Structures are given as structure tokens and as C-alpha cells.
Amino acid sequence: xxxxxxxxxxxxxxxxxxxxxxxxxxxxxxxxxxxxxxxxxxxxxxxxxxxxxxxxxxxxxxxxxxxxxxxxxxxxxxxxxxxxxxxxxxxxxxxxxxxxxxxxxxxxxxxxxxxxxxxxxxxxxxxxxxxxxxxxxxxxxxxxxxxxxxxxxxxxxxxxxxxxxxxxxxxxxxxxxxxxxxxxxxxxxxxxxxxxxxxxxxxxxxxxxxxxxxxxxxxxxxxxxxxxxxxxxxxxxxxxxxxxxxxxxxxxxxxxxxxxxxxxxxxxxxxxxxxxxxxxxxxxxxxxxxx
Amino acid sequence: xxxxxxxxxxxxxxxxxxxxxxxxxxxxxxxxxxxxxxxxxxxxxxxxxxxxxxxxxxxxxxxxxxxxxxxxxxxxxxxxxxxxxxxxxxxxxxxxxxxxxxxxxxxxxxxxxxxxxxxxxxxxxxxxxxxxxxxxxxxxxxxxxxxxxxxxxxxxxxxxxxxxxxxxxxxxxxxxxxxxxxx
Numbered sequence: 001x002x003x004x005x006x007x008x009x010x011x012x013x014x015x016x017x018x019x020x021x022x023x024x025x026x027x028x029x030x031x032x033x034x035x036x037x038x039x040x041x042x043x044x045x046x047x048x049x050x051x052x053x054x055x056x057x058x059x060x061x062x063x064x065x066x067x068x069x070x071x072x073x074x075x076x077x078x079x080x081x082x083x084x085x086x087x088x089x090x091x092x093x094x095x096x097x098x099x100x101x102x103x104x105x106x107x108x109x110x111x112x113x114x115x116x117x118x119x120x121x122x123x124x125x126x127x128x129x130x131x132x133x134x135x136x137x138x139x140x141x142x143x144x145x146x147x148x149x150x151x152x153x154x155x156x157x158x159x160x161x162x163x164x165x166x167x168x169x170x171x172x173x174x175x176x177x178x179x180x181x182x183x184x185x186x187x188x189x190x191x192x193x194x195x196x197x198x199x200x201x202x203x204x205x206x207x208x209x210x211x212x213x214x215x216x217x218x219x220x221x222x223x224x225x226x227x228x229x230x231x232x233x234x235x236x237x238x239x240x241x242x243x244x245x246x247x248x249x250x251x252x253x254x255x256x257x258x259x260x261x262x263x264x265x266x267x268x269x270x271x272x273x274x275x276x277x278x279x280x281x282x283x284x285x286x287x288x289x290x291x
Numbered sequence: 292x293x294x295x296x297x298x299x300x301x302x303x304x305x306x307x308x309x310x311x312x313x314x315x316x317x318x319x320x321x322x323x324x325x326x327x328x329x330x331x332x333x334x335x336x337x338x339x340x341x342x343x344x345x346x347x348x349x350x351x352x353x354x355x356x357x358x359x360x361x362x363x364x365x366x367x368x369x370x371x372x373x374x375x376x377x378x379x380x381x382x383x384x385x386x387x388x389x390x391x392x393x394x395x396x397x398x399x400x401x402x403x404x405x406x407x408x409x410x411x412x413x414x415x416x417x418x419x420x421x422x423x424x425x426x427x428x429x430x431x432x433x434x435x436x437x438x439x440x441x442x443x444x445x446x447x448x449x450x451x452x453x454x455x456x457x458x459x460x461x462x463x464x465x466x467x468x469x470x471x472x473x474x
Contacts, residue, residue, distance in 0.1 A: 008454045011428060012435070046461045049410045050429045052403075055322040066321070066335055070313050070342055077346055078306050158347065 003029075006036050013040070014047040157186045164192040169202040176208040180215070190216045194225050197242075203235045210241045217249050227254045230261060236268035243271070247278045255284045294358035302349045313342055316359065319431050320366055326426040327370055327419070337373060341366045360440035363433070367423075367441060374419075406468065413463035421456035428453045 006029045012018040013026055030037050058066070160182065163175025176196065179189050193216070196209040216222045226242055233239045239261075246254045261267055262275040279285070292308075294315065300308040317338050324334035344365050345352075352361060414422060427433045427441070435453075439446045 007458075008450050011453045011457050012450070015428065015432070017434070042461050042465070043457055046410070046457060046464055047429070049406065049464070050414075050425070052407045053411055053414065054430055055325045058318060058321065062335075066317060066338065067313070069335075069339055070317070071310065073339070073343065074306065074309060074313075074346075081304070081306055 003033060003036050006030075006033070007039055010036075010040055010043050011047070014044055157182065157189055160189050161192055164189075164196060169205055172196065172200065172202065172205045173208055176205060176212050180208075180212040182215070185216050185219075190219070190222060194222065194229075197226070197229050197238070198232065203237055206233075206235065206238045207241050210238065210245055214245065214248070217245070223249065223251055223253065227251070227257045230254070230257050236271045239268070239271045240274045243274045243278045247281050250282065252282055252284070255279065255282070258282075258284070295354065295356075298345075298349075298352050298358045298361075299354055301345070302352050306346070309342065309346065312345075312358065312362075316362060317342075320362070323363065323366060323426060323431055324370060326430060327423065328373075329415075333373070337366070337369050340369045340373075344369060357437060357440060359433075360437045363427075363437075363441045364443075409467045410460075410464050413460055413467055416463055417456065417460055421452075421459055424449070424452050424456045425460060 006026055009018060009022060009026055013023060018026065030040060160175050160178040163171050163178060176193070179193055182189065190213075193209045193213050197206050197213065200206045200209065210226075213222060213226065217226075223246075226245060230239055230242045230246070233242065243258070243261075246258070258275045258279050262272050262279065264272065267275075292311065294312060297308045297311050301312070320338045320341055321334050324337040325331060328334055328337070341362065345362065348365070352358075414425070417425070424438065424442075427438050428435070433441075435446050435449045438449045438453075442449065442452075444452075
């Protein structure tokens, strides 16, 4: 075996994790190769020195604070999960929608659960910080606040997803509202909103989802999905909302779809006119609108 | 109960079993993040974020996969997301040197402390990917097949990467030590 192959096994050898047969081959090689012996000696100095750099063990109070923070969040999730499961048993669902697992159950009483979860988080994070940092009471609070905002944002994502798959249109509308309020785009929420635009039975939910998707419009995949959706919508109101959004986004890739819509005799008159107007706004050649 | 069984239970709705997994693994995760960020507070937040993501993505856990490797995959992504958001702000895990070369006394203990400081500095100057494999193999004592699973590469690749990372760390360390000696 050549030196390079032997040297690649030296870290495992130093860690004592090399199997017996492989170890014997390495030892046999080392007996006859001074270069690899020198390499082993140097790596050994580094390997043993690293032991002193091992991170210190957590202190008991740090352990407790970390565990308490975790336990509070888990309790919030469990409360939502159990209530959602009970609600699911009481009210079987008849409409098949994309599943987000327990997230759906979480939203059974979304406002209450969201409030409770955020409340627990506030108590957990701020309380935990206070306990964990005696003597640092005067430290700036901004990192805590930033962290708390991040965790609230994560909960908002969860609640949004769960609401978007509820049976009640008002709950789904509430989910879209949460999505609109999210500061950080999330791919799962994005997919749920696109699904709502194309498949939600309620036109108001679809319209709201179109508005909420503005935040995701930087994603070319979302833009394509919006363009595709214009042609398949059965609601003129949603079609007009989508056309307006494409104009707002200055999406010139939508030319083909808009032209087809403007020429489609079966499309709603208002939709055809809006498509024609959109092409004008986007600086595209004007179609001759059928009278 | 094995980790994998506990995670399957979490996936199937027994959310409370996650506490068992937290109790078993939060320390190793914390140390992993502490070595990468050098920041205890950020490391704790990352640990919480990992268990939050485990809940969020629990349906994606496959029964045949090692829980520990899956958890570190999630941890790695959480770290990369955070590092991406705070590019340029992530502190290197380097503690200030406690002594200057001029102040160093020639006794063995002080020399060891100084060398430890040099090794810490050398480790901090390694690229993230190299420091990461050293952390995984040396400090977390993860097996090569687990590291391969986390990094999504072959075991042979891990073997080479650990060796090269350790070699580069040695080069940095001995260079720093040489400069000190020469100084």
C-alpha cells in the first residue's frame, strides 16, 4: 500500500477506531517508512493537543435553562397537537387537501394556540435569559428580542400552514393573512399559497393568496406558477388579480399567456380587456381584441 | 428505547418522545455549534432551532436512517442558514491569547498553555469545511459512516477529508509555533 493511502488512515489510527486488520497493515508500513512515521508523530501532536480544545461541559444551570426552553416550546406544540387531534376526531374532513401532518392539527384553534405558544416563548426566552445570565442584567436586550422575533416567525409559519389546510374558509383566510405578515419567506408556505390560488374552493381565499404571493415573486418558479394559473382559473376575479400582479411585477415572460387570454373568445370580457391592458402596460405588441 | 425508535414515535404522533432525544443529544449538538461559532448563546439558539426543525420536518424522517446522522444534517443546515444570514459576523472560535511571547516563561506548563492557544488559533484559521470534519471526528467522535451520511458523501471521501484537514491544521500549528520560536 502506498504512503498516501496509509496516511489517510492515520487519524482513525490515532482515534483507535481502525479495525485490527487495517491497523496491522499500517503498523507494518510504519516499520519500514520513516516518512510516514514522521507524519504520524506530527499528526499525533495535533490530535492529542486537540483534546485540550474540547468544549467545556455545560454547567447544571445552563443545562436546566436549555432544557426548560425546549420543554416550554414542546409543551406548546403538544397542546396544539392534542387539541387538533381531538378536533379532527370530532369533525372528520371531507375535502382532500395537501397534508402538513400534525401542523394541520395545530391549527384547530389557531388563534388561541398561536397566542399561547407565543406567550410561552416570551416567558421561556426572556425568563431563561434572565436566569442564565446573572450579573448581566444590564446587557442590551436586542439579541433576545431578535431571537424572540425569529422564534415567533417560526411559529407563525407553522400556524400559517395549519390554517391553510383547514375546512373553514375563514380559517384559511386567516392563514393567508399570517402568510402576508411573515417577514421571512418560507418554501412550504409558498407552496401552500400556490396550491390555494389554484385549488381553493373559496374565491376570497384565492384572491388573498394572490396578494400574499407578492412576497414570493422574486422566485422565478412562483412567477411561472402565477402565469400558468391565469389560464386555468375559473374565476374572472382571480384572473384579473393575477393579471394585475403580473403587471405589478413587470413580468414580461407572461406575454404568451396574456396574449392567449386576450384572444380567448370564451374568456370573460373583463378578463380579456384586462389582459389587453396588461400587455399595453408591459410594453408588448397589442393584440386585436375580438369584438 | 433506541434513538431511531423514539424518532419514529415522534413522527407517528408521540411528540413527547422528543424530550428523550433532546436529553440525549443536546450536549453534542451544543458542542458542535460551539466549535463552529465560538458563541455560547448562538450555539444554544441553534440547538433549540434544530429540535424545532425536527418537529417541523418529522414526517421526512426515514426509519432506516441513523437518528444522530439525520439530526446533525439538520444541525448543519441550521448552522449554514445562520452563517449565511450573518455572513461576516460569525465569530471564529478563537479565544484571546492570554500571554505574549515576551511574557512566556520557559516552564513546561506555560509552554503547554501557549501551544494550546496556538493550536486554537490554527484551528480557527482553518476553512469552515475543514474545521467541521475535525470537530465531527475529534470532538464529537462521530464514526466515518455517520459523517459521510451528514455530509452526503462516501466514507472514503470522509477519510481523505479528515486526513487533509488534520494535515492542514498541523501545517498552521507548526508554522505558528515556528514563528514563536524564531521570535
